[in-house]
Amino acid sequence: MLWWSQENISHCCKRYDWMKIKRISRRKFMKSGLAWIAGTATSLGSIGKAASDKEIAAVSRTSIKSLRAIPTTCQQCPAGCGIIAYLDGERLVQILGNPNHPNNRGGICAKGIAGINLVNDPERLLHPFKRAGARGSGAWTRITWDEAYSTLSHNIREMLEEDRVSEFVIDKGQDDSLFDRFLAALGAPRIIDRNALKNLNRSVAALSMVGAPALLEDIEKSRTVLNFGANPFSNHDFFIGFARRLVLARIEKGAKLVTFDVRMSETAAKSDAWYPLKAGTDGIVALAMAKVIVDKGLADSDFIDKKTDITLSDLNRLLTPYSPESAERESGIKASDIERLAVEFATRKPSVAIFGGGITDHQNGTHNARCVSLLNWIAGNLEKDGGLFFPQHSTAQQIIEQQSPPLPPGLRNTIRGIPDLDKTNIPIDTYFAYLSNPAYSEPDCQSTTRFLKDENAVPFLVVMDTHMTETANLADLILPASTFLEGWGLSNAPPLDGIPILNLRQPVVSLMSVAKALRSPAFDVGKLLEPSFQPMGESVEIGNMSLELARRIGGRLSQELPFKNTSDYVAKQISSLSGSGIQEGLEILKKKGFWMDPTSEKRTVSSFHDTKETKKTLQVRIRSSSLEQKSASPLPVYKTIESHKHTDRNEFILTTFKSNLMGSGTANSKWAREILHENRLWISTKVAKQLGIKNNDRVRVTSPVGSLRAKVLTTSRIHPDSVALAEGLGHTAVGNVARGKRFKSKDRDTSLIWWSQKGNGVNPMEIIEAKYDPVGGGLGLKDTVVRIEKLSGGQTE
Numbered sequence: 001m002l003w004w005s006q007e008n009i010s011h012c013c014k015r016y017d018w019m020k021i022k023r024i025s026r027r028k029f030m031k032s033g034l035a036w037i038a039g040t041a042t043s044l045g046s047i048g049k050a051a052s053d054k055e056i057a058a059v060s061r062t063s064i065k066s067l068r069a070i071p072t073t074c075q076q077c078p079a080g081c082g083i084i085a086y087l088d089g090e091r092l093v094q095i096l097g098n099p100n101h102p103n104n105r106g107g108i109c110a111k112g113i114a115g116i117n118l119v120n121d122p123e124r125l126l127h128p129f130k131r132a133g134a135r136g137s138g139a140w141t142r143i144t145w146d147e148a149y150s151t152l153s154h155n156i157r158e159m160l161e162e163d164r165v166s167e168f169v170i171d172k173g174q175d176d177s178l179f180d181r182f183l184a185a186l187g188a189p190r191i192i193d194r195n196a197l198k199n200l201n202r203s204v205a206a207l208s209m210v211g212a213p214a215l216l217e218d219i220e221k222s223r224t225v226l227n228f229g230a231n232p233f234s235n236h237d238f239f240i241g242f243a244r245r246l247v248l249a250r251i252e253k254g255a256k257l258v259t260f261d262v263r264m265s266e267t268a269a270k271s272d273a274w275y276p277l278k279a280g281t282d283g284i285v286a287l288a289m290a291k292v293i294v295d296k297g298l299a300d301s302d303f304i305d306k307k308t309d310i311t312l313s314d315l316n317r318l319l320t321p322y323s324p325e326s327a328e329r330e331s332g333i334k335a336s337d338i339e340r341l342a343v344e345f346a347t348r349k350p351s352v353a354i355f356g357g358g359i360t361d362h363q364n365g366t367h368n369a370r371c372v373s374l375l376n377w378i379a380g381n382l383e384k385d386g387g388l389f390f391p392q393h394s395t396a397q398q399i400i401e402q403q404s405p406p407l408p409p410g411l412r413n414t415i416r417g418i419p420d421l422d423k424t425n426i427p428i429d430t431y432f433a434y435l436s437n438p439a440y441s442e443p444d445c446q447s448t449t450r451f452l453k454d455e456n457a458v459p460f461l462v463v464m465d466t467h468m469t470e471t472a473n474l475a476d477l478i479l480p481a482s483t484f485l486e487g488w489g490l491s492n493a494p495p496l497d498g499i500p501i502l503n504l505r506q507p508v509v510s511l512m513s514v515a516k517a518l519r520s521p522a523f524d525v526g527k528l529l530e531p532s533f534q535p536m537g538e539s540v541e542i543g544n545m546s547l548e549l550a551r552r553i554g555g556r557l558s559q560e561l562p563f564k565n566t567s568d569y570v571a572k573q574i575s576s577l578s579g580s581g582i583q584e585g586l587e588i589l590k591k592k593g594f595w596m597d598p599t600s601e602k603r604t605v606s607s608f609h610d611t612k613e614t615k616k617t618l619q620v621r622i623r624s625s626s627l628e629q630k631s632a633s634p635l636p637v638y639k640t641i642e643s644h645k646h647t648d649r650n651e652f653i654l655t656t657f658k659s660n661l662m663g664s665g666t667a668n669s670k671w672a673r674e675i676l677h678e679n680r681l682w683i684s685t686k687v688a689k690q691l692g693i694k695n696n697d698r699v700r701v702t703s704p705v706g707s708l709r710a711k712v713l714t715t716s717r718i719h720p721d722s723v724a725l726a727e728g729l730g731h732t733a734v735g736n737v738a739r740g741k742r743f744k745s746k747d748r749d750t751s752l753i754w755w756s757q758k759g760n761g762v763n764p765m766e767i768i769e770a771k772y773d774p775v776g777g778g779l780g781l782k783d784t785v786v787r788i789e790k791l792s793g794g795q796t797e
């Protein structure tokens with residue numbers, strides 16, 4: 001997983017000069033790593049006895065034996081926390097945060113802990129299958145990997161020979177640099193990159209202003225935090241590391257936290273103040289605050305003069321239409337509150353304005369992000385303690401990019417999902433979904449399901465996943481994927497303190513059911529996998545699958561992927577750091593789980609300024625020529641979302657949210673589902689009363705693309721114009737746990753699913769329209785207007 005690689009964003013195919021990276025010497029790497037270890041451990045022994053024996057030692061509750069501890073990296077969300085996996089014999093029994101990891105500092109969330117459920121799940125997909133009846137009928141025949149590889153390599157070779165690689169569609173839900181290398185070597189497959197798509201509006205906004213797809217917030221030193229639609233206490237790209245720093249700022253610096261959100265999120269609930277506003281109107285609130293700051297002479301005029309492309313008088317003109325009163329009319333937030341908060345933001349320094357999906361997942365999301373960013377520029381919150389900053393040069397990113405060249409320009413993320421594919425005239429030969437489940441997670445997913453089921457539209461559908469997902473149910477070929485705890489990988493962790501961190505993911509499970517993985521006689525298991533570490537059943541790492549396909553297809557592909565297996569690949573990535581001595585470098589990572597250069601200077605402005613090129617790009621571009629070229633407003637502006645203008649009494653803007661327990665890796669987790677297994681529709685108590693709806697009544701929720709039945713939660717914690725549903729529930733596949741069904745298995749807990757009578761919730765994607773921001777291209781996930789109708793016989797409890 002690349003945290004913020006330019007590869008991840010369609011609009012950043014070109015390299016940005018400020019990202020140029022200083023190579024570090026092998027000597028420095030070794031010296032610093034060893035020094036760190038020497039300070040924290042008494043033995044470098046086996047992998048299990050890692051750098052910090054003292055902190056990570058644990059004992060089995062049942063056998064009182066010492067547990068083996070293996071440091072690795074969590075991949076249940078993009079935060080990339082350092083974790084320690086504990087094994088009792090060969091069984092994974094516990095996952096805790098790595099106390100030495102600089103980001104999460106020993107913290108871990110429920111989703112990370114539930115990685116155990118993912119590995120030990122009795123419903124995991126463990127063998128390759130091919131379809132044996134009509135598509136979607138559920139009839140399967142088990143096949144060998146040899147047969148699966150033959151079929152796939154034959155298809156790919158034909159597409160290559162006939163110069164129609166664009167008919168190969170890749171839908172990937174998780175990044176893997178070896179798989180990316182395989183795709184790059186293929187030439188021009190069409191790629192749907194789900195991770196990059198999630199942050200498209202945010203990335204386009206940041207690129208248009210600072211020439212980088214993201215900045216980081218030095219939140220631990222902030223004293224005033226204005227939060228527009230982010231929920232760092234439950235769901236955030238840097239989740240645990242960021243939340244810890246925000247909590248520290250609150251406790252140690254007395255930081256004030258103010259949240260604007262349509263619903264009372266976990267973060268809003270823990271803020272000093274929560275302002276519920278009409279969905280998608282954050283931009284005008286931010287602009288009105290900016291106007292107050294400028295009008296009152298509180299703007300950082302020095303920063304504006306020297307570091308931006310705009311003058312104070314230009315700013316005055318830009319902000320003229322955005323009075324606090326106009327923002328009140330649009331958003332519902334009182335003008336007096338806007339004024340007071342603006343003054344506080346400009347005077348109670350250091351301050352920072354942060355934002356999240358609550359403002360970017362709209363058809364005006366890119367401009368919303370630009371408007372909130374403008375607040376930071378006006379207050380001069382860049383490269384100052386407690387403000388926004390550019391991370392230092394990323395050695396880690398260099399390592400990964402050296403071994404994984406970016407795909408040809410223009411090929412990534414040009415496809416926003418199946419609705420986009422559907423519109424093109426390019427035929428599809430093979431659709432390959434890796435850890436992606438569009439039949440469940442794409443907006444208007446019922447149309448997606450019809451599309452994937454249509455053999456004329458999608459002649460050959462391949463799904464590689466850990467479970468039989470809704471999409472796998474439609475597949476012609478199903479391949480069992482290993483979990484993140486069973487394979488190798490290197491990734492950039494978000495450098496929350498400014499210093500790059502290289503994370504290692506290594507196998508922690510040496511498996512029980514082992515062995516007959518990869519049954520092809522032509523496939524040398526001994527060479528491919530380290531004997532003691534094999535993914536469960538016949539599941540395979542996507543990287544190893546890529547290598548085997550490359551070998552079989554031959555030619556350029558096999559030349560471009562000259563690696564024995566994923567661990568060999570990781571070792572070679574490390575060796576590129578120094579050119580030699582790879583084993584020592586890798587051994588340090590194996591023992592610690594991550595690497596960062598402890599001799600790096602503390603982040604300073606100079607870390608950003610140290611090349612001529614970076615000096616040039618430091619200027620913040622408030623007027624964006626790239627947006628102008630797209631016929632969008634070059635300046636931050638607010639635009640009302642058309643469909644939100646005239647909602648009647650029975651129409652609501654549907655917003656969605658993610659609990660930290662939800663994610664593809666926890667869909668079938670018994671622990672996560674026991675805590676969260678239903679999602680009621682949030683509706684304002686006052687509005688519900690006007691409509692004659694009571695708590696727990698059943699309603700039909702209808703949008704332009706479909707309808708669903710949901711139970712109601714009446715609450716004062718939501719704006720009256722909105723209703724809300726949690727994402728991640730209402731599965732019709734994946735497993736019995738995900739579907740809320742009790743069943744017998746080798747895990748006795750599965751017969752104790754006490755919530756089986758309650759159902760398993762609803763999937764909001766069934767009724768969400770596929771509408772996009774015309775500026776950034778991101779999905780307007782939180783824009784669909786729905787009608788609510790109380791069902792007769794609706795029950796109350």
Ligand code: SF4
Pocket residue numbers: 074075076077078079080081104107108109110111112113238239240
């Ligand atoms: S925050 Fe993300 S990476 Fe960290 S433990 Fe939780 S799921 Fe894993």
